[in-house]
Amino acid sequence: MRQRLTSGATPYLLVLPMLLAIVVxxxxxxxxxxxxxxxxxxxxxxxxxxxxxxxLVNFSTIFGDSVFWHTLIRTVLFTAANVxxxxxxxxxxxxxxxxVSLAVRLLLTVALVLVWSTPPVxxxxxxxxxxxxxxxxxxxxxxxxxxxxxxxxxxxxxxVSQYAMVTSLLVWGALPFVVxxxxxxxxxxxxxxxxAAQLDGAxxxxxxxxxxxxxxRPVLLILxxxxxxxxxxxxxxxxxxxxxxxxxxxxxxxxxxxxVEGYGQTNFGLGAAISxxxxxxxxxxxxxxxxxxxxxxxx
Amino acid sequence: MSRKRxxxxxxxxxxxxxxxxxxxxxxxxxxxxxxxxxxxxSYTPSWLPTQFTxxxxxxxxxxxxxxxxxxxxxxxxxxxxxxxxxxSFFAAVALARYRFGGRKLVIVLVIGIQxxxxxxxxxxxxxxxxxxxxxxxxxxxxxxxxxxALPFCVWTLRGFMIAIPRELEEAAMVDGASRLGAFVRxxxxxxxxxxxxxxxYTFITSxxxxxxxxxxxxxxxxxxxxxxxxxxxGGQRAIDWGAVMAASTLISIPxxxxxxxxxxxxxxxxxxxxxxx
Amino acid sequence: MKFRGLALLTAALTLAIGVATASxxxxxxxxxxxxxxxxxxxxxxxWMADIASTDSAFEAANPGWTVSHQYLPWGTHxxxxxxALAAGGSNVPDVVEMGNTxxxxxxxEGAFANLSGDxxxxxxxxxxxxxxxxxSTYNGKLYGVPYYAGSRVITYRSDLFAKAGVKGLPxxxxxxxxDLTKVASKEKKVKGFAPLYVGxxxxxxxxxxxxxxxxxIAKYNGHKxxxxxxxxxxxxxxxxxxxxxxxxxxxxxxxxxxxxxxxxSVFAEGKTSANYGxxxxxxxxxxxxxxxxxxxxxxxxxxxxxMPGFLGGSDLVVPAxxxxxxxxxxxxxDYTGTTSEKALDAIGNIPNATNLLTNxxxxxxxxxxxxxxxxxxxxxxxxxxxxxxMLRSILSRQLTVKQAATVASEQIASTLNQPxx
Numbered sequence: 001m002r003q004r005l006t007s008g009a010t011p012y013l014l015v016l017p018m019l020l021a022i023v024v025x026x027x028x029x030x031x032x033x034x035x036x037x038x039x040x041x042x043x044x045x046x047x048x049x050x051x052x053x054x055x056l057v058n059f060s061t062i063f064g065d066s067v068f069w070h071t072l073i074r075t076v077l078f079t080a081a082n083v084x085x086x087x088x089x090x091x092x093x094x095x096x097x098x099x100v101s102l103a104v105r106l107l108l109t110v111a112l113v114l115v116w117s118t119p120p121v122x123x124x125x126x127x128x129x130x131x132x133x134x135x136x137x138x139x140x141x142x143x144x145x146x147x148x149x150x151x152x153x154x155x156x157x158x159x160v161s162q163y164a165m166v167t168s169l170l171v172w173g174a175l176p177f178v179v180x181x182x183x184x185x186x187x188x189x190x191x192x193x194x195x196a197a198q199l200d201g202a203x204x205x206x207x208x209x210x211x212x213x214x215x216x217r218p219v220l221l222i223l224x225x226x227x228x229x230x231x232x233x234x235x236x237x238x239x240x241x242x243x244x245x246x247x248x249x250x251x252x253x254x255x256x257x258x259x260v261e262g263y264g265q266t267n268f269g270l271g272a273a274i275s276x277x278x279x280x281x282x283x284x285x286x287x288x289x290x291x292x293x294x295x296x297x298x299x
Numbered sequence: 300m301s302r303k304r305x306x307x308x309x310x311x312x313x314x315x316x317x318x319x320x321x322x323x324x325x326x327x328x329x330x331x332x333x334x335x336x337x338x339x340x341s342y343t344p345s346w347l348p349t350q351f352t353x354x355x356x357x358x359x360x361x362x363x364x365x366x367x368x369x370x371x372x373x374x375x376x377x378x379x380x381x382x383x384x385x386x387s388f389f390a391a392v393a394l395a396r397y398r399f400g401g402r403k404l405v406i407v408l409v410i411g412i413q414x415x416x417x418x419x420x421x422x423x424x425x426x427x428x429x430x431x432x433x434x435x436x437x438x439x440x441x442x443x444x445x446x447x448a449l450p451f452c453v454w455t456l457r458g459f460m461i462a463i464p465r466e467l468e469e470a471a472m473v474d475g476a477s478r479l480g481a482f483v484r485x486x487x488x489x490x491x492x493x494x495x496x497x498x499x500y501t502f503i504t505s506x507x508x509x510x511x512x513x514x515x516x517x518x519x520x521x522x523x524x525x526x527x528x529x530x531x532x533g534g535q536r537a538i539d540w541g542a543v544m545a546a547s548t549l550i551s552i553p554x555x556x557x558x559x560x561x562x563x564x565x566x567x568x569x570x571x572x573x574x575x576x
Numbered sequence: 577m578k579f580r581g582l583a584l585l586t587a588a589l590t591l592a593i594g595v596a597t598a599s600x601x602x603x604x605x606x607x608x609x610x611x612x613x614x615x616x617x618x619x620x621x622x623w624m625a626d627i628a629s630t631d632s633a634f635e636a637a638n639p640g641w642t643v644s645h646q647y648l649p650w651g652t653h654x655x656x657x658x659x660a661l662a663a664g665g666s667n668v669p670d671v672v673e674m675g676n677t678x679x680x681x682x683x684x685e686g687a688f689a690n691l692s693g694d695x696x697x698x699x700x701x702x703x704x705x706x707x708x709x710x711x712s713t714y715n716g717k718l719y720g721v722p723y724y725a726g727s728r729v730i731t732y733r734s735d736l737f738a739k740a741g742v743k744g745l746p747x748x749x750x751x752x753x754x755d756l757t758k759v760a761s762k763e764k765k766v767k768g769f770a771p772l773y774v775g776x777x778x779x780x781x782x783x784x785x786x787x788x789x790x791x792x793i794a795k796y797n798g799h800k801x802x803x804x805x806x807x808x809x810x811x812x813x814x815x816x817x818x819x820x821x822x823x824x825x826x827x828x829x830x831x832x833x834x835x836x837x838x839x840x841s842v843f844a845e846g847k848t849s850a851n852y853g854x855x856x857x858x859x860x861x862x863x864x865x866x867x868x869x870x871x872x873x874x875x876x877x878x879x880x881x882x883m884p885g886f887l888g889g890s891d892l893v894v895p896a897x898x899x900x901x902x903x904x905x906x907x908x909x910d911y912t913g914t915t916s917e918k919a920l921d922a923i924g925n926i927p928n929a930t931n932l933l934t935n936x937x938x939x940x941x942x943x944x945x946x947x948x949x950x951x952x953x954x955x956x957x958x959x960x961x962x963x964x965x966m967l968r969s970i971l972s973r974q975l976t977v978k979q980a981a982t983v984a985s986e987q988i989a990s991t992l993n994q995p996x997x
Contacts, residue, residue, distance in 0.1 A: 275419030
């Protein structure tokens with residue numbers, strides 16, 4: 001039975017600096033965001049520093065817009081696919097890192113850090129080259145491997161295909177952090193416990209679920225909740241890879257919907273309202289993981 | 300014994316395969332940096348930079364602003380990392396080891412901040428910072444980066460701390476260490492891998508960050524390297540992809556260096572001196 | 577122990593930031609004129625020299641003043657402007673370069689200072705290019721000064737044309753199409769060759785055909801906007817574009833937007849014999865073809881005339897919140913004066929007045945031009961990709977020309993008629 005320490009001022013002093021930084025910098029902007037969502041605030045109002053209070057009209061506009069609902073469903077599915085792939089592959093690669101020799105581990109770590117440090121815009125450009133209709137490596141390789149005729153195949157004609165390209169780019173870019181962090185968590189698993197379980201005759205999957213998983217569970221919960229947050233609100237890669245010219249209501253993601261409807265049309269009040277709705281949705285999507293995480297710490 | 304070795308070889312082969320797949324796009328970026336312009340714009344891709352040239356690297360290093368912007372980025376990022384990791388370690392300790400009133404609220408705040416769509420905050424942040432003459436300055440940018448880095452670092456470090464049994468610190472306190480001393484001397488080394496992951500993440504995110512840098516620094520005279528890079532592709536004229544790739548290659552070097560340093564000093568340095576349970 | 581090192585490091589870095597911040601504060605002891613231009617000049621030494629000489633002339637005439645420049649990328653410069661306007665005060669720049677298609681919305685919301693009274697200060701103002709003047713005027717008042725324009729020309733491989741037996745430059749669209757087909761038949765062996773590189777979704781090209789037949793995008797009938805892409809003339813133009821496209825393009829170009837891959841890189845690779853685009857494309861057509869790269873004005877379907885080209889360009893404005901309007905006007909007058917505009921012309925831009933036009937291909941292409949509707953919400957039509965979608969449906973035969981044009985017309989009308997946000 002673990003008991004929490006309940007001594008006086010110490011915890012408050014420990015969190016104070018962090019809280020201070022956040023409140024000082026984000027306090028006003030967050031309050032302002034809420035205010036804006038209740039106002040009509042376009043270019044005219046921006047120039048004159050004065051909005052028109054219209055109550056919840058912005059929100060009813062959003063909820064009455066069928067584009068919003070379709071975009072929401074599309075984004076949820078997109079997020080599920082990305083998070084699933086990132087966490088699944090991330091876990092596998094972290095386990096792989098444990099099992100290879102030191103030289104290969106170093107090789108992989110360097111590769112991961114290089115991938116991690118690639119600026120997102122550069123990642124988009126590399127992907128555009130690789131998936132190019134005329135001379136992309138992807139078409140060339142698939143045809144050579146006799147997986148079909150992919151000469152001059154355009155990967156950006158259907159929404160599903162566009163998303164597949166974006167997903168591959170995002171997962172590639174997200175793996176380094178997940179793999180390195182999961183591997184760090186794995187290194188905290190006491191080797192004595194693992195050896196003891198193996199000596200007892202437990203199979204590898206059993207060792208994993210009984211010994212490893214409970215130790216790394218907090219970190220996995222964090223990574224999953226963070227991945228949900230990031231993948232739901234991702235903007236740069238889908239916007240640039242699919243192309244600013246190719247964005248239309250049939251392939252919007254939530255962040256692009258926010259950008260086009262809010263800022264593209266200089267409707268800052270509506271943009272603020274969409275931001276708050278997005279915040280609420282992400283909170284709902286990640287509540288399970290966050291609650292599990294908080295409860296873990298309470299044991 | 301030999302079965303273990305052949306399994307390991309098997310894993311090594313898989314590992315090398317994964318390495319090739321992951322690193323291919325990066326290889327493409329680096330090899331493009333060394334290719335001549337005609338090879339880059341060629342319709343048929345060439346795997347190796349057979350028309351090898353250092354011209355793009357020279358162009359990049361001679362373009363005005365490159366070195367000063369790299370310096371600006373380094374300053375901003377290093378200050379952010381040190382302060383963020385430092386402050387968040389202590390905040391994470393509070394959340395992982397203490398029970399106190401308002402604890403749940405702090406957790407909600409920490410996770411909630413990370414859910415905010417950042418585009419919504421750009422204009423209000425600019426207006427706020429402008430009031431205190433912190434726009435166009437590196438210090439203003441550091442403040443903003445800190446604010447977004449802190450919740451992430453706290454959240455992640457807390458996760459690593461929870462996995463460490465409390466008994467280790469209690470044992471050290473029985474030996475006469477103060478509570479805080481126990482945290483620093485026992486807990487900190489044991490979550491070293493977590494510190495590495497968190498600090499490298501903060502470094503990279505701040506290093507590559509564009510949205511806030513673009514909003515806050517455009518009216519001043521100190522740009523970060525991400526702004527410099529985006530301006531290479533921002534005009535209506537032809538984009539010099541060789542230069543962009545050369546620049547990106549150069550820009551990734553500090554990240555790799557930082558990772559290696561941190562890996563060596565934190566992960567090895569701290570654990571070497573830790574009191575073993 | 578080890579933390580001392582970290583503490584020292586942080587202190588040193590914080591000091592560095594402090595110094596950096598302080599040094600920028602020292603710059604405000606004199607008056608500063610803040611000028612925002614786009615990044616294009618930075619890639620051209622002659623252009624930067626022009627700006628520098630304007631600055632020195634201004635500073636000589638205004639002792640105690642310095643000019644401070646920002647060079648902004650096209651993609652995000654409007655967001656940067658919005659943010660500065662929101663913060664107000666000293667954050668508002670004094671001179672800003674705006675793309676001509678970006679002007680209307682801001683003029684309608686009162687973002688720019690009224691320069692009607694200063695018109696006489698600007699050289700050649702009575703000869704300003706129609707397209708640019710239209711973009712700087714709202715409700716009869718002048719809110720911007722034409723800066724420079726860009727039109728479109730055909731950049732072509734004179735050697736391939738000669739090889740195919742093409743004699744002389746085409747004077748009509750039909751002639752041009754025949755010439756292109758001749759070149760294509762000679763280059764059958766080159767994989768993926770298209771005699772003219774045009775993207776199916778490139779509406780800047782396609783709509784030239786519409787205006788060539790006296791069609792238009794939308795008209796304001798006094799109290800609301802009416803979409804006119806489904807008018808008889810517009811449909812004639814779109815059909816002409818469809819026929820031209822079918823005759824000269826491979827199917828894979830239907831979904832191309834004409835900018836990725838860049839036309840001049842396709843040219844440099846030998847996969848096309850002609851580009852339709854800005855005159856500066858000739859810079860980048862590859863080492864192999866520098867000697868044979870030439871240009872001519874794209875012909876209209878009417879013999880002897882030129883195809884109307886989209887008149888792109890920029891205007892210079894003074895934001896309404898700027899505290900230095902007088903000095904800003906002076907700087908702009910200097911920068912758009914005759915000497916400066918001639919320098920801009922030499923660089924490859926089209927100058928802002930008809931009396932400054934030379935006989936270059938680039939300048940002649942501006943003789944017939946078209947522009948987008950002067951509507952506050954036009955930017956929203958562009959952001960919703962209405963025109964690329966229409967072209968895609970036409971070229972892929974998903975819809976007939978009339979159907980696609982009708983859909984687009986309705987969308988444009990409803991977007992333009994929405995109350996300004």
